[in-house]
Amino acid sequence: MKSSRTLGLVMIAPAAVMIILFFLMPVVLTAVFSMTNMTTATGISGGVYQIAPNSLIALKSAMPEIAAEMAEPRYTIDEAGLTAVEGLGMAPGIVAELRAKHIGEVFPARRDVERMIKDLAERPSTREVKQTSEQFNRSVLNTRFDSKEQLFSALDNLGFKLTPEQKEIVAKTTYTGWTWTTENFSRMASSPDMARVLFNTVLYVALVLTLFNVGYALLLAIWTHYMPPTPASIFRGIWLLPRITPVVIYVLLWKWLAWDSGFISILMGKFGYLPKNYLLDTAYNAWFFVVLINGFIGASMGMLVFSSAMKAIPKSQFYASEVDGASRWQQIRYIILPQMRWPILFVTCYQTLSLLASFNEILLATNGGPGNATEVWALAAYHTALRNYAGNLEYGLGAAMALVLVVIGVTLSLLYLRVFNYGTLVAKPLIED
Amino acid sequence: MTILPTLKSLAVAAAILASSSAIALAKDVHISVWAGGTGPNDVYRLDAIEIAAQQLQREAALKGEDLKITVEKKPYSAWEDFKQALTLAAEAKTAPNIVVSGHEDIAPWSQAGLIVPIEDYVDLDSWPLSDIYENLLKIASYNGTVYGIPQDAESRPMFFWKPYMKAIGYSDADLDALPQSVQDGKYTMKNLLEDAKKMQDKGLVQPGYGFYPRTSNGPDYWQFYTSFGGTMEEGGKLVFDKAAMTRTYQFFADAVKSGVTKKNHIGMPGDQWWKEVATGKAGIWDGGTWHYARLVNQEGLKDFFGNVIFTLIPAGEGGKANTLTHPLVYLLTAGHDKEDTEIAAQLIKIASEPRTNALHAVKSAHLGISKSESTVDFYSADRWTREATERLLPHANAMPNNSDFGKYWNIMWKNLEASWTGAKTVDAAVGDAESELKSTLGDKIVIR
Numbered sequence: 001m002k003s004s005r006t007l008g009l010v011m012i013a014p015a016a017v018m019i020i021l022f023f024l025m026p027v028v029l030t031a032v033f034s035m036t037n038m039t040t041a042t043g044i045s046g047g048v049y050q051i052a053p054n055s056l057i058a059l060k061s062a063m064p065e066i067a068a069e070m071a072e073p074r075y076t077i078d079e080a081g082l083t084a085v086e087g088l089g090m091a092p093g094i095v096a097e098l099r100a101k102h103i104g105e106v107f108p109a110r111r112d113v114e115r116m117i118k119d120l121a122e123r124p125s126t127r128e129v130k131q132t133s134e135q136f137n138r139s140v141l142n143t144r145f146d147s148k149e150q151l152f153s154a155l156d157n158l159g160f161k162l163t164p165e166q167k168e169i170v171a172k173t174t175y176t177g178w179t180w181t182t183e184n185f186s187r188m189a190s191s192p193d194m195a196r197v198l199f200n201t202v203l204y205v206a207l208v209l210t211l212f213n214v215g216y217a218l219l220l221a222i223w224t225h226y227m228p229p230t231p232a233s234i235f236r237g238i239w240l241l242p243r244i245t246p247v248v249i250y251v252l253l254w255k256w257l258a259w260d261s262g263f264i265s266i267l268m269g270k271f272g273y274l275p276k277n278y279l280l281d282t283a284y285n286a287w288f289f290v291v292l293i294n295g296f297i298g299a300s301m302g303m304l305v306f307s308s309a310m311k312a313i314p315k316s317q318f319y320a321s322e323v324d325g326a327s328r329w330q331q332i333r334y335i336i337l338p339q340m341r342w343p344i345l346f347v348t349c350y351q352t353l354s355l356l357a358s359f360n361e362i363l364l365a366t367n368g369g370p371g372n373a374t375e376v377w378a379l380a381a382y383h384t385a386l387r388n389y390a391g392n393l394e395y396g397l398g399a400a401m402a403l404v405l406v407v408i409g410v411t412l413s414l415l416y417l418r419v420f421n422y423g424t425l426v427a428k429p430l431i432e433d
Numbered sequence: 434m435t436i437l438p439t440l441k442s443l444a445v446a447a448a449i450l451a452s453s454s455a456i457a458l459a460k461d462v463h464i465s466v467w468a469g470g471t472g473p474n475d476v477y478r479l480d481a482i483e484i485a486a487q488q489l490q491r492e493a494a495l496k497g498e499d500l501k502i503t504v505e506k507k508p509y510s511a512w513e514d515f516k517q518a519l520t521l522a523a524e525a526k527t528a529p530n531i532v533v534s535g536h537e538d539i540a541p542w543s544q545a546g547l548i549v550p551i552e553d554y555v556d557l558d559s560w561p562l563s564d565i566y567e568n569l570l571k572i573a574s575y576n577g578t579v580y581g582i583p584q585d586a587e588s589r590p591m592f593f594w595k596p597y598m599k600a601i602g603y604s605d606a607d608l609d610a611l612p613q614s615v616q617d618g619k620y621t622m623k624n625l626l627e628d629a630k631k632m633q634d635k636g637l638v639q640p641g642y643g644f645y646p647r648t649s650n651g652p653d654y655w656q657f658y659t660s661f662g663g664t665m666e667e668g669g670k671l672v673f674d675k676a677a678m679t680r681t682y683q684f685f686a687d688a689v690k691s692g693v694t695k696k697n698h699i700g701m702p703g704d705q706w707w708k709e710v711a712t713g714k715a716g717i718w719d720g721g722t723w724h725y726a727r728l729v730n731q732e733g734l735k736d737f738f739g740n741v742i743f744t745l746i747p748a749g750e751g752g753k754a755n756t757l758t759h760p761l762v763y764l765l766t767a768g769h770d771k772e773d774t775e776i777a778a779q780l781i782k783i784a785s786e787p788r789t790n791a792l793h794a795v796k797s798a799h800l801g802i803s804k805s806e807s808t809v810d811f812y813s814a815d816r817w818t819r820e821a822t823e824r825l826l827p828h829a830n831a832m833p834n835n836s837d838f839g840k841y842w843n844i845m846w847k848n849l850e851a852s853w854t855g856a857k858t859v860d861a862a863v864g865d866a867e868s869e870l871k872s873t874l875g876d877k878i879v880i881r
Contacts, residue, residue: 041836043545044524050544052576054836057669073577115558126556127775142578144546176544187872192865193847260705274639280697283856369700371854372847389650389846391516391538392839 027406033399034185038178040393047177048144049151051170058173063166070160073139075113077102084135093122094132110137144176184400193372194380201377204290204362205355212295213351214344217302222332224303225310239303242296251364254293255279279366283373286366290374293361298354302347309343310336342420349416353409377405459499462776465529469515470761471508474726477793478533478584478761479506485783489776502776505529523547528766530777533584535652536762539575540836548764552579554778561786564803573762575834581762582781585790585799587722588756588825589653590743591615591625597638597716598742601631608742612824615744615754622660622684622749625717629693632716643693645715646685648701650846652759652832653719657681658845659830662751666833671841671878673870675863678845680750682852682859689853699850707732719746721759722821726798738816745828758829760802787812794818800826837877844869 038044051070059067077098086095097120107113114133117124124132137143140158145151148171155162155170162170188194220239224232242250257263258279265275279289317335326334359379362368368375368383375383385398464486468478486502493500507529509515516538522528528547542548555562557570557579565583573581598608614620629643647653655665661684663677688694695701710718711732728734734741745754763781765774784790787805791812794801800822806812813819832838844866852862870878 039541040520040839041541041544043547048546054540054576054669110552111557114556118556118558126554126559129556130553142576176546183872187869190872191869193869255702259702276695277697277701280700282696283854367700369850369854370697371699371851371856373854373856387513387517388839388843389512390839390842391512391520391535392541392843393517393520394840 030399030402030406033395034403035180035182036178036396036399037181037183038394038396038399040391042176042178044178044395047175048146049148049171049174050142050144050176051140051151051174052142055174055176059170062169062173066160066162066166066170070140073109073137073141075107075110075133075136076138077105077107077113077136078138079103081136085132088128088131088135090124090128090132091122094120094124094128097121107136178396181396184397187397188400188404196372197375197377197380200373200375201356203287204294204374204376205352207287207291208294208298208355209348209351211291213298213302213355214348216295217299217347218306218340218344220299220303221306221310222336224307225336226328236303236307239296240300243300247297247360248364250297251293251361254289254365258289280370283370286370286374290362290365293365294355294358297361298351302351305343305347306340309340313339345416345420349412349420352412356405356409356412377401381405459501461501461503462773463503463505464531464773464777464780465505465507466531466533467507467509467515467519467529468533468761469509469519469535470512471533472510472727474723474730474797475793475799476508477789477796479504479508481784481789481793482506482531482780484789485780488783489779500776502780504780520547523766523768526768528768530766530769530773531781532764532766533761534764536572536581536583536760537832537834537838539573539580539762539764540834541839542764543575543578543580544836546767548580549767549774550578550580551582551763551765551778551781554765554775555582555782561803561805562782564787564805565785566803569758569760569802572758572760572831572834581764582785583760583802584763584785585793585797586758586760586802586826586829587799588758588821588829589656589719589721589746590756590821590825591717591719591746592710592724593628593717593742593744594713594715595740595742596713597632598628600637601628601635611742612744615747616828618748618754620744621747625747626684626688626691626693629688629717630691633693638714638716640692641695641698642709642714643716644688645706645710645718646694646698647719648699648703648706650842650850652757653721654681654846654849655832656719656746656755656757656830657684657749659755659757660746660752661749662753665838666835667879669835671833671835671837671874673841673867673878673880675867675880677751678866679859679863682849682862684749685849685853686855686859689855696854699853713740722800722817722825723798725817725821726796729798743821743824745825754828756825756829758800758826758831760831837874840873841870841878844873 053071056067056071059070082095082099082103085098094117098117102116105116107116110133113136114129117129117132138158140151140154143154145154151171151174152167155167220236224235227235255262258277259265260275260277262278264278265273269275278285280286313335318331321331321335357378359376359382362374362376362379363382366374368379381398381401384394384401386393464482466479466482468475471478483504483506486504490500490502509518512535516534519528519532519534523542523545524547532548539548543550557563562582566586569583569586570579573579573583593608593611595608598611599605603611611620626644632638633640633643655663658665658674658677658681661677661680663674663681664672666672685694689696707727709715710720711728711734725737728741729737745756748754763784765777765781769777785802787801787803787809788811790802791806791809793799794806794812795815795818798817798821800818801807801812807819807822832842848857848862848866851857851865852859857865867880870880
């Protein structure tokens with residue numbers, strides 16, 4: 001008994017590893033990222049400390065004099081620098097001339113000191129000029145320090161007399177990396193656009209789900225149920241096409257249909273209507289097409305589930321009802337629908353979760369337009385975190401948005417499990433109850 | 434008799450020594466270069482690096498080094514894909530050696546440590562770098578450090594379809610004077626909308642085709658903000674001028690309301706837009722200097738100067754006529770072997786020589802990067818580059834190199850699109866932009 005339990009654990013280990021790596025970790029990482037202000041500018045792997053003119057703007061208000069002093073780039077030809085240059089192994093004449101003619105000189109900018117070095121009798125190569133000038137750099141401006149300690153020791157070496165509090169202010173204002181924050185959530189809560197996006201998402205899920213994924217799917221299943229087997233199979237096969245066509249091609253076909261130069265415009269042109277982009281003409285049009293595009297794909301799954309469920313209804317019930325003189329509508333109402341309760345619930349639940357997270361068809365068709373009218377939550381998260389024209393990828397905010405989706409998804413899943421009463425569901429086949 | 438074998442053996446020894454020293458100095462370097470926004474006219478962004486590699490190999494050979502450089506080129510036509518790919522590759526330490534991107538990326542990428550300053554590797558005082566326009570080099574800098582070398586310059590003019598302008602009453606002399614009139618602020622945005630309307634009312638263009646602006650997000654829209662008196666950055670801080678932004682949003686809302694611009698204009702297929710402006714389906718539109726190459730090379734507009742006149746973006750209320758230059762820059766990415774980065778920097782330097790850069794300028798209808806490029810006959814003989822350089826470049830602004838500008842830009846665009854399509858009123862859009870900017874950027878942006 002004991003050994004079989006161990007064996008069970010061993011057998012399940014690969015699956016457990018996969019679950020942790022590919023399901024749990026992304027969620028955990030999303031949660032972690034969502035608590036940061038990570039962007040392209042802060043990087044992902046962590047920042048450094050850099051006293052740069054842009055960070056000095058913030059420092060100026062806290063300690064103007066020190067900020068002004070730090071802003072000074074200084075290149076000083078001193079003995080320490082000369083010794084360092086000697087260590088580089090360049091022509092000895094270079095150091096000798098620097099020592100003889102330039103010791104004690106201070107240059108305000110790197111280009112100035114490099115111009116002087118280039119004028120030496122034994123003109124060094126560009127690479128050597130750069131190496132030499134660096135040895136005389138006596139400023140912290142634009143230098144990147146990996147840690148606070150390095151920054152503080154450089155400041156100490158340059159004679160900045162800073163209190164520990166001042167040092168912390170300097171460190172804080174010059175840090176280039178990301179920090180922990182809950183601002184993403186307050187930004188989401190306060191942004192009017194986020195509310196709109198949330199509304200769009202609810203609208204999108206509700207429309208596609210009720211009109212197509214469940215409603216139309218049920219209609220298709222019932223139609224085909226009453227058809228002879230061969231036409232029924234052909235009909236179902238046709239409705240599977242949107243599902244099996246590559247999504248890019250499928251959406252392109254819709255675009256061709258609805259663009260200014262597309263089929264609808266050409267057709268309407270015959271009746272004197274000016275061509276227009278029906279897909280993006282108004283928010284209503286965009287919604288109409290977004291729902292159709294997604295609905296035609298989504299209807300097939302419900303259709304298959306419902307069809308097979310209907311096949312499981314004992315034929316005798318239909319025969320008996322026919323004998324009793326029941327109409328088609330009465331058969332649907334009193335035989336089919338009551339027994340379809342669980343498949344309908346299942347499709348509703350499954351498709352809600354799938355619609356919540358899906359955005360690729362919208363991305364390809366309208367990219368959220370016009371005027372962000374069809375921007376749904378998942379698409380907005382993608383735009384924010386991974387793809388926008390300005391190239392400023394806000395990983396932290398995007399992750400926070402994704403986390404909201406995860407939370408909604410998990411909550412709904414739990415709710416559905418409860419509705420389904422999972423224990424009962426697996427106990428006995430409900431459809432043959 | 435004995436001297437000959439000795440000489441022979443000496444010669445063999447010398448040959449062996451020579452060959453072994455050659456082996457010792459042989460160096461195979463692999464340089465990868467990626468370029469964003471690169472269509473068929475812009476191939477020299479990448480090819481120039483290949484040309485430079487040939488030159489550097491020859492220079493190395495003269496110094497007795499056997500340097501072999503392989504250049505791997507990767508063009509990206511769209512910006513979104515390119516920036517996503519580059520950012521993620523750089524974070525994963527697999528970035529190419531050289532990147533050609535917009536100057537506005539310098540701030541965030543340098544702060545994140547994805548790129549290294551090119552001034553650490555090249556001598557800016559030596560030709561051809563010393564000859565590059567000072568303002569372009571400034572645009573390629575951040576925090577007082579030169580990070581990139583300008584790969585091209587351009588500006589974004591307003592285009593007018595000449596035959597329609599004539600049809601609504603402009604004489605040839607009026608049209609010749611139009612660029613100056615725009616520059617002097619006599620011809621304004623208001624006049625532009627009026628003319629666009631006239632073109633439609635006369636049936637010259639279909640409704641919605643009078644003013645036919647860019648169909649997607651882009652730097653172009655900052656020009657309109659400048660036209661209406663807006664400032665993007667001041668003293669290192671971003672600026673959101675509410676009044677100017679309101680006027681900008683209102684301008685597009687008015688254009689839609691009066692029917693000269695389509696409500697569904699944004700997001701329309703790019704190819705369709707190109708075809709329409711090249712065939713005179715649109716009356717007035719804005720674009721970039723490089724549009725000339727596309728219109729003439731790909732879209733079949735043979736008599737460009739006979740059909741099109743170009744000017745600065747006219748002044749709006751409270752602003753001035755302007756144009757925006759958006760130089761792409763050669764950047765060096767971090768995380769590579771220092772010697773490879775040095776070679777990459779050398780390649781960028783050589784690729785910036787006037788004759789090589791002129792290949793890109795003429796083929797893609799971008800503008801030159803250096804003073805002496807204007808003296809290259811091949812460049813100056815090209816009417817478009819010559820006229821565009823003279824007429825536009827002196828008035829060109831640039832977007833700020835600020836690590837937070839991208840956030841500002843996204844918020845500005847999102848609300849412009851919303852007010853354009855009527856999803857929000859202009860006031861609501863400006864209000865939403867303001868509140869989002871406040872919560873996003875805090876004291877990093879001045880709102881006035």
